[in-house]
Amino acid sequence: MIPIVVLSGFLGSGKTTLLQHALAYYKEQGLKPAILMNELGDVNLDGSLVNDQAPMKEMLSGCICCTIRGDLGVELMNLAEEYKPDVIIVECTGVANPMEIVDAVTDASIYSSMVLQSVITVMDARQFLDFSLGSERSKSFRLMQDQLRCASKLIINKTDLLAAGELQKVQAFVKELNPYALTVSTERSDVDPVTFFSIQGEKRMEVSRQKESTVDIGNDHHHAENRLHMYGHDDHTDHHPHDCQEPEHHDHDHKHGEHYHSYDHVVVHTHFFGRPVSRSEFEQLFRGLPAEIYRAKGIVQFLESEGQMMFQFAYRELEIIPIRPQKPVNDVAVIMGENFSASEIEERLKRLEAAAKPLASS
Ligand SMILES: Nc1nc2c(ncn2[C@@H]2O[C@H](COP(=O)(O)OP(=O)(O)OP(=O)(O)O)[C@@H](O)[C@H]2O)c(=O)[nH]1
Structure with a gap:
């Protein structure tokens, strides 16, 4: 049985940072992990941070709620057959409802030797x-x-x-939402790797699924009852069942005739840069982004320095690090948020590039 570890958490919360810790741990243990990464945008930027460390399959710009279930199962089986890994880590997109992923994994485990090990959710305490x-x-x-x-x-x-004093507030809130999970507080997702990633001797997460029912409301239908109960978390032998999803919080909309994301309030905009830009103006643009933009990442070149840089913008914080890609990668920005105007952001990015033109040609 290949254990599957699902990494969930909102946009920019620290999943890829956690994934890097997991990969380091498995390497140290002489174990062979494989990765399945799902990205909202058309480019897999997180993959470039980890892809030389383990075999990886990508699911890009997938409709995470609708199409992923079938594809995920197939991709998991492909990974398992091709690489015979000791463990598969699935990194969800930041807007994925892990219920869908859990469902797909349990479906896949019916047909092949896989078992859901754990669902690890990372949260950005500040943003939360x-x-x-x-x-x-x-x-x-x-x-x-x-x-x-x-x-x-x-x-x-x-x-x-x-x-x-704020950590205590967050801890109390989290405990109320989910008293059953093993919970730790970290910087840079720096957890005890044995507790979080060990695949030896751990009890597996057991999942019992209720029958799915579909409620038609006008043109929409809601997969409202895709509820799971989870039992027997490794550190809780009491086996308290709990609903991990309350129907009133379920936002899973599809519309007939149209392909709707479960989280269609989330806007993803991709911009390919045609030239290097001014670093200070780039930073200024990010400082002035509307509050609805939670996450952006990409690769950019600056007029002031040589080579490509990776930037990460997660809930108001911008990080820029030099990279040496092993294969050519485009200069690109993927911008994600809730109901923001993509055309306005595109305009700003175009202006940033236009302003850089005279400098670039001088
Ligand atoms: N200040 C601070 N920044 C952090 C911490 N952990 C991660 N980051 C930064 O937050 C940004 C996003 O981290 P990632 O690990 O890429 O987040 P993610 O959840 O994989 O992001 P998506 O997959 O895009 O949803 C990066 O710039 C990280 O360096 C932390 O504890 N404190």
Whole structure:
């Protein structure tokens, strides 16, 4: 049986950072991991951070709620057959409802030798707290809560961005949402690897599925009852069943005739850069982004320096690191958020490039 570890968590919460710790641990243990990575955008930027460390299959710009279920099962089986890994790690997109992934994994395990080991949810503590205090209960906040509910292991990450006393607030909130998960608080997703990634002697997560029912409401139908109960988390022998998803929080909409994402309030915009840009203006653009843009990442070249840089923008924080790609990669920005105007952002990016033109040609 190949254990499957699912990494879930909102956009930019620290999943890829966690994945890197997991890969280092498995390497140290002489184990062979494989990765299945699902990205919202058309380019897999996270993959370039880890792809020389383990075999990886990518599912790009997939409709995470609708098409992924079939594809995920197939990709998992392909990975298992091709590489015979000791463990497969599935990194979900930041807006995936892990329920769908769990469902797909359990479907796949019916046909092949795979078993769901754990669902690890990483949360950005700062963002979670800000969202929880917001007057408006956004769809993204509801999704975040669903991701927390589904976890068998939970990481309250980015504690460095909290003020004194705030961690306790987050911990209490999280405990209320999911008292069953093994929960730790970290910086940079730095967990105890044995507790979080060990595949030896761990009890597996058992999942019992209720029959799916479809409720038609006008033109929409809601897969409203795709509820799972999880039992027997490794560190809880009491086997308390709990619903990891409450129907009133379920946002899973499809529309007939159109291909709707479960989280169609999430906008993903991809921009390919045609030339290097000014670093200071680039940073200024990111500082001035609307609050609805939670996440951006990409590769860019600056006029002021040589070579390509990877940038990561996660809930108002921008990081820029030089990279040496092993194969040619485009200069690109993938920008994600909730109901923002993609055309306005595209305009800003075009202006950034246009402003760089005279400098570039001088
Ligand atoms: N300040 C701070 N930044 C962190 C921490 N952990 C991760 N980051 C940064 O947050 C950004 C996003 O981290 P990732 O690990 O790529 O997040 P992710 O969940 O994989 O992102 P998506 O897959 O795009 O949803 C990166 O710039 C990280 O360096 C932390 O504990 N504190």
